[in-house]
Amino acid sequence: MGLRLMGIDHVGISAKDVARSTAFFRDFLGLTPAAGLPPHLTILRGGGVEIAITAWKPGEPEPGALPRGDHFALRVAASDFERAREFLQARGAEHQIVDDRIYFKDPDGRTIELQFAPASDALPVDG
16 A cells, blocks of 8 residues: 555756746746745745745755755655655665655656655545
8 A cells, every 4th residue: 555645745846047047937837936935935825826946056955866856745644654754765765854844866866755644634626
């Protein structure tokens, strides 16, 4: 039995110029910047989509490295945390636990984040 997937939580990207990327997604897709975030993080929201943008600097791991970098995050039922950890560990999958999240590499090297949330926090479906 697989994990209880509740939706895509967000897409995270690293940008060499956060202001330029923020303006692009804001102006082109009509996303609205979220307020009250730490200075290293920009989150844009709209239409049920959330894009998290962090600054990438030379000398840091390339985008896609664990735990930061280009990735997508899936919202999963909080009760599946241990099952997910055990699954990845049993298969020798590269992964890292950060607070209530698990970052891992899929078989082709893409970074995926599991964001665990109570079942009552299922994401709404636009329709």
